Amino acid sequence: MTRKLIIAGAQLGPxxxxxxxxxxxxxxxxxxxxxxxxGAKLVVFPELAFTTFFPRxxxxxxxxxxxxxxxxxxxxxxxxxxxxRARDLGVGFYVGYAELTPDGHRFNSAITVGPxxxxxxxYRKIHLPGSDxxxxxxxxxxxxxxxxxYGDMGFPVQRGPEAWGRPVLGMxxxxxxxWPEGWRCLGLQGVELVMVGYNSAAxxxxxxxxxxxxxxxxxSILAAQSNAYMxxxxxxxxxxAGVEDGAGLIGGSVIVDPNGQVVAQAKTKDDxxxxxxxxxxxxxxxxxxxxxxxxxxxPQHYRRIVDQVGAEAPA
Amino acid sequence: MTRKLIIAGAQLGPxxxxxxxxxxxxxxxxxxxxxxxxGAKLVVFPELAFTTFFPRxxxxxxxxxxxxxxxxxxxxxxxxxxxxRARDLGVGFYVGYAELTPDGHRFNSAITVGPxxxxxxxYRKIHLPGSDxxxxxxxxxxxxxxxxxYGDMGFPVQRGPEAWGRPVLGMxxxxxxxWPEGWRCLGLQGVELVMVGYNSAAxxxxxxxxxxxxxxxxxSILAAQSNAYMxxxxxxxxxxAGVEDGAGLIGGSVIVDPNGQVVAQAKTKDDxxxxxxxxxxxxxxxxxxxxxxxxxxxPQHYRRIVDQVGAEAPA
Numbered sequence: 285m286t287r288k289l290i291i292a293g294a295q296l297g298p299x300x301x302x303x304x305x306x307x308x309x310x311x312x313x314x315x316x317x318x319x320x321x322x323g324a325k326l327v328v329f330p331e332l333a334f335t336t337f338f339p340r341x342x343x344x345x346x347x348x349x350x351x352x353x354x355x356x357x358x359x360x361x362x363x364x365x366x367x368x369r370a371r372d373l374g375v376g377f378y379v380g381y382a383e384l385t386p387d388g389h390r391f392n393s394a395i396t397v398g399p400x401x402x403x404x405x406x407y408r409k410i411h412l413p414g415s416d417x418x419x420x421x422x423x424x425x426x427x428x429x430x431x432x433x434y435g436d437m438g439f440p441v442q443r444g445p446e447a448w449g450r451p452v453l454g455m456x457x458x459x460x461x462x463w464p465e466g467w468r469c470l471g472l473q474g475v476e477l478v479m480v481g482y483n484s485a486a487x488x489x490x491x492x493x494x495x496x497x498x499x500x501x502x503x504s505i506l507a508a509q510s511n512a513y514m515x516x517x518x519x520x521x522x523x524x525a526g527v528e529d530g531a532g533l534i535g536g537s538v539i540v541d542p543n544g545q546v547v548a549q550a551k552t553k554d555d556x557x558x559x560x561x562x563x564x565x566x567x568x569x570x571x572x573x574x575x576x577x578x579x580x581x582x583p584q585h586y587r588r589i590v591d592q593v594g595a596e597a598p599a
Numbered sequence: 600m601t602r603k604l605i606i607a608g609a610q611l612g613p614x615x616x617x618x619x620x621x622x623x624x625x626x627x628x629x630x631x632x633x634x635x636x637x638g639a640k641l642v643v644f645p646e647l648a649f650t651t652f653f654p655r656x657x658x659x660x661x662x663x664x665x666x667x668x669x670x671x672x673x674x675x676x677x678x679x680x681x682x683x684r685a686r687d688l689g690v691g692f693y694v695g696y697a698e699l700t701p702d703g704h705r706f707n708s709a710i711t712v713g714p715x716x717x718x719x720x721x722y723r724k725i726h727l728p729g730s731d732x733x734x735x736x737x738x739x740x741x742x743x744x745x746x747x748x749y750g751d752m753g754f755p756v757q758r759g760p761e762a763w764g765r766p767v768l769g770m771x772x773x774x775x776x777x778w779p780e781g782w783r784c785l786g787l788q789g790v791e792l793v794m795v796g797y798n799s800a801a802x803x804x805x806x807x808x809x810x811x812x813x814x815x816x817x818x819s820i821l822a823a824q825s826n827a828y829m830x831x832x833x834x835x836x837x838x839x840a841g842v843e844d845g846a847g848l849i850g851g852s853v854i855v856d857p858n859g860q861v862v863a864q865a866k867t868k869d870d871x872x873x874x875x876x877x878x879x880x881x882x883x884x885x886x887x888x889x890x891x892x893x894x895x896x897x898p899q900h901y902r903r904i905v906d907q908v909g910a911e912a913p914a
Contacts, residue, residue, distance in 0.1 A: 410897050410900055411895055411896075411897065412895075413889075413895065434897060435897075435900075438900045439900065439903075441912075441913060442913070443913055443914075452912050452913060459895075462829060462889065462890075463829070463895075463896075464779035464782075464783065464826075464829055465783070465896070465898075465900075465901045465904060466900075467779075468779065468780070468901075468903075468904055469900070469901060469903045469904065471910065472903045472904070472907050472909075472910050472911065473903075473910065473911060473912060473913065474910045474911065474912025474913070495858075499858060499860075502858075502859070502860075503828060503858070503859065506821075506824060506825050506828060506859050507825065507828075507829070509821060509825070510821050510822065510824070510825030510826070511779075511825070513818060513821060513822075514777060514778070514779055514822070543810075543814060543817075543818070544817070544818065544821050545814075545817075571910065574728075574777065575777075576909075577908060577909045577910050578908055578909025578910070579909075580726055580727075580728065580774075580778075581726075581778070581780070581908050581909070582725050582726065582749060582750075583780075583904065583905045583906070583907070583908055585725050585750075585753045585754065585780075585781075585784070586780045586783075586784060586904055586905050587905060588754075588783075588784045588787045588788075589780060589783055589784065589787070589898065589901055589904050589905065590898045590899075590901050590902060590904065590905050591898070592787050592898070593892060593893055593896050593898055594787075594891075594892045594893025594894075594896070595786065595787050595788065595789045595886065595892050595893070596787065596788060596789065597756075597767050597788060597789025598756060598757070598758055598767060598788065598789070599758075
């Protein structure tokens with residue numbers, strides 16, 4: 285069984301609030317086809333890939349526009365063409381979306397779909413940034429804590445199919461990638477490829493003092509590189525990029541090897557496919573030596589990580 | 600109270616097995632004086648800074664040469680001149696050393712000494728790499744797990760003196776810096792400066808297949824950068840570098856800011872001082888926003904980090 289696989293990141297340029305769902309889906313399908321033409325068997329789309337980054341807009345809980353950003357089932361008629369085209373091409377994919385459960389819960393979720401069109405597994409974002417209430421007087425909001433519940437599934441992994449070399453797959457969503465706890469929970473399950481989609485601000489759209497876009501992009505790539513290295517896993521992190529209705533998003537989509545080295549990186553802030561051949565057996569050296577957890581970890585000294593939430597500095 | 604402080608890394612070139620303790624101590628003192636002349640108030644020396652990296656040599660537990668590498672008290676006559684000179688200069692320091700306790704325990708330890716010459720706090724290395732037995736037929740060994748016990752103090756922090764701006768200080772030793780758990784335990788105590796000394800192989804001295812020195816140096820710096828960023832802390836990581844009795848050590852000593860950016864880096868693999876002014880208040884943005892642990896961490900999903908030692912991959 286070969287353990288080599290060509291994977292792709294399908295970076296999306298901006299999706300404006302007024303863009304139709306159908307037009308956006310057509311862009312995803314075009315990227316999928318480009319990736320497949322380059323030999324990719326697994327394509328990673330961004331977080332909340334079917335819509336604009338709607339948590340920047342305050343809406344009532346039951347506003348039709350807000351509900352129209354959520355998927356009440358997956359797949360569903362609004363996204364079915366992507367599933368169909370992927371199955372026809374024999375390509376699997378990761379995609380982030382706003383999930384509305386049958387009993388009314390809302391999550392910032394991601395799924396990985398196999399080459400047969402079936403959902404392999406789901407993840408619900410745990411590290412929600414932003415605010416749980418509308419900040420008055422601000423044109424742009426970040427309302428993830430208001431629109432979504434915290435993920436309730438932990439950090440699951442799933443083996444991919446035989447055709448992919450049965451790699452141990454894990455998923456994170458956006459801000460999760462900055463939290464080493466999530467990566468380590470995946471690493472402790474032997475993860476060999478961590479897939480991440482994101483929408484990350486390039487600057488403060490309300491004009492406040494802000495880190496530079498360059499620094500923010502550096503942070504995004506640094507988090508992917510280092511956590512891939514420290515868990516001896518491949519990683520792919522894929523942006524929605526560019527300016528959505530006046531609010532900028534960084535690009536910087538990357539594929540990173542288990543040494544933490546960038547092997548492919550997006551050059552634009554628009555729709556763009558990046559591709560690399562990954563060899564899952566390249567994870568073995570790190571997992572067996574430097575990051576042989578069984579030999580080197582000392583959990584009795586890590587208790588603070590679970591016993592305490594916030595920082596507690598000495599007096 | 601100013602929260603700005605000039606700190607220095609005192610990278611050491613190689614210390615050969617035959618070098619005298621007195622000659623080595625004179626090199627440390629010379630580096631201390633150079634750092635003080637540049638305005639540094641806190642100087643970081645490497646791991647096991649008073650001797651060659653002796654775990655590469657197999658010795659009997661009670662061999663005089665091995666015992667001569669350990670400090671039965673701190674300070675003691677063999678290191679007193681460093682303490683005296685530092686106190687005279689009003690400079691504090693971190694130094695790594697092999698600790699022999701009164702009741703016979705042995706640790707790979709580090710202390711931080713205040714500008715008054717008093718020991719502020721101690722740390723005992725938790726992530727010991729290497730082997731717990733001699734590997735027959737190998738010229739060079741890595742016997743840390745044989746010569747030392749695992750650290751038993753957790754990851755303590757300590758506030759520095761008023762003259763330094765009362766920063767929350769933390770210590771790690773060498774391989775610890777690759778383990779995000781240790782950094783996070785410090786971050787959860789509000790750490791503002793993590794000091795690390797290291798001896799890291801530049802290649803396999805026994806001639807086996809090996810990562811390049813360039814890649815190993817990249818890993819070392821990547822670990823410091825990312826863990827500083829993800830805990831919104833300054834970090835300083837200082838090497839013993841160069842070729843000791845045929846076994847090469849990487850250099851790459853760095854000072855890293857709370858954004859994960861390198862602000863000073865050694866250029867040589869010899870005795871060399873690197874210096875930067877650090878502003879402890881520069882940690883605040885990260886600690887209050889992106890890495891506001893109280894707002895964003897979800898420890899109920901991190902249980903694997905303490906409930907499990909080794910990786911457990913799905914079937």
